Amino acid sequence: MSDPPPIVQFRAVNKHYGAGPPVLDRISLDVAAGEFVSLIGPSGCGKSTLLRLVSALSPVTSGALSVDGATPEQAREHLAFVFQEATLLPWLTAAGNVELPLRLRGVPAAERRVRAAELLALVRLRAAAELYPRQLSGGMKMRVSIARALSREPRILLLDEPFAALDEITRNHLNEELLGWREKAPFTALFVTHSVAEAVFLSNRILVMAAGPGRLHAGVPVDFPYPREATLRERPEYFAKVAEVSRLLHTAEEDRAA
């Protein structure tokens, strides 16, 4: 039996903005359906750009990129994006924000409301449905933002440092919950982060990138089985993996200096 085709496939992809220096240099990468892949690397290594290419917010300069067996543009329908900021519309309630992608798709109001209520229950914000973003904490806003992304029932979820602005305790909780939501609504994840610990906890594969120009430095499989418990963070093999990735991140930075 042959492997299913990758859901995201980069073949020698280059990216320049205008006449500037290359941002991404000959990226070749396969992501299998159902994977949770984290991208980690120094600032300027192009990891956010990589997500923008997959989401068709920005076109590749050369090379081939296929998403869900089609062009990024065509695959958009099955894709959702979570930004570093919650990017909620301040004039809509939490429920209104969760409904937004459905509204853009023309889903009838009654159906939207039911769906938003389910998703808010999933992210444990049922009681906050009628609150406006400014009444929510940073962690709550991010839950709404993820619920909004999940309302699209995405096959691929792109996350660009979604928890970077949160304190460590909130971030740990959200990491655990994110894996839980994934059990209920499976998606392939491409996750950009600056936190080695977070990447190890969440991913089944970590891609370490180097900067100037952005390229893949190393790939690290993370074999801890899902579902993962918070206690994983206390185990020696977890620490060993964090140390391994940290070391690779260090050599990635030296790679630039060379």
Next chain:
Amino acid sequence: MKRRAWIVWLPPVLSGAFLIALWYAGRAATGLQSWILPTPGEIFQAAWNEHATLLRAAGGTAVGALGGFLVAALAGLAIALVLGGARWLRTGLYPWLLVVQMTPVIVVAPIIVLWAGPGLPGIITVTFLISFFPIVVNTTQGLLSAEAPMVDLFRMYGATRWQELQLLRLPSAMPYFLAGLRIAATLAPIGAIFGEYLVGNASGGTGGLGFLVYVYNTQIKIPALFATALTSCLLGFIFVAAVSWLNWALLHHWHDSFERHDR
């Protein structure tokens, strides 16, 4: 919060009392006549004597001011939507808006009478010309103020241009539009009075405050002239209060300018 409520009303009452005292002292010190510098008491007396005339005139002015204000609000929004559409529209049209704004209304008053006609149409035109510009500038800025990640999100989730306008750009522009309306609300009564003074009497007058200025001045009824000024101020306050209420009603649920600090 409650125990500091005095801070809202006491300072303006004190400053008002101080100004009135200063006024009386100035009158006593200079020995000026009532028809040059009437005292506040004489002004209120004149206001009382003329109250029927003043109220009728204020009503006439309110109609012109409201008409001009509504035209300015609608036309201002429409012009802003055009300007917000593309950069070439902004560079192409903005200079001509500035030309309209920079041309003193008094210079074009005869043309306004010629084109719009004397009386109410002319007054509404003058009010519009004086108050539309801040609405256009603020609203255009607001339409362009939607944050880049939000715009990305709308694009990525397949929003049509109409959806982007309706669900993102217009709500983003709302606080800016209301800020423009607040400035316009202070200008509209001034515009209407100016309009009545300029073009209102071309047909024998509409009886507005601007026309009263002309009448009282000719009759050298100086305390009544001051009373007319006072009435104009009150009309202005009503306009500003109405727009402030609208601003509150539309924004207080979500906008940061209504942030409560007691959470």
